Amino acid sequence: MMGLTVESLERHQRFLDRIAKSGRIWGLRKPTADGDLWVHSTANGDENRKGEGTAIVPLWSDRAYAQQCAKNHWPEYSPFEIPMEEFVNVVLPNMHKAKVLVGTNWNAHLIGHEIAPKKLLTQVKAALKEAGRAV
Secondary structure, three states: HHHHHHHHHHHHHHHHHHHHHHOEEEEEEEEEEEEEEOOOOEOOOOOOOOOOOOOOEEEEEEEHHHHHHHHHHHHOOEEEEEHHHHHHHHHHHHHHHOEEEEEEEOOOOOOOEEEEEEEEEHHHHHHHHHOOOOO
């Protein structure tokens, strides 16, 4: 289990480094009659004490990572790019309001780091500053 935690944290750091350099984040979505539906999963456990896990929206630093998970687990979903400005100013604040977690750079087995949107926002801003980029 410790190996999975370390690997997940390494992939999370890779997520931060790559999105800070590229300015791009990737998600998975499918069109529906009511608009696009983003892929989501649930955390294991009973974090909200209602008998179900907390919702998690997985996101990736590279289109290929997102595509691999779509192919293996969500074949009806397609990768889409989220521009950094939208990610920082709209997506993460909305996820915080909705009380969902973010999964970063999940692998093909859907294992990865889970983080609160507000905490991720702080980390993204620090990574952008370190990379010499502004939002």
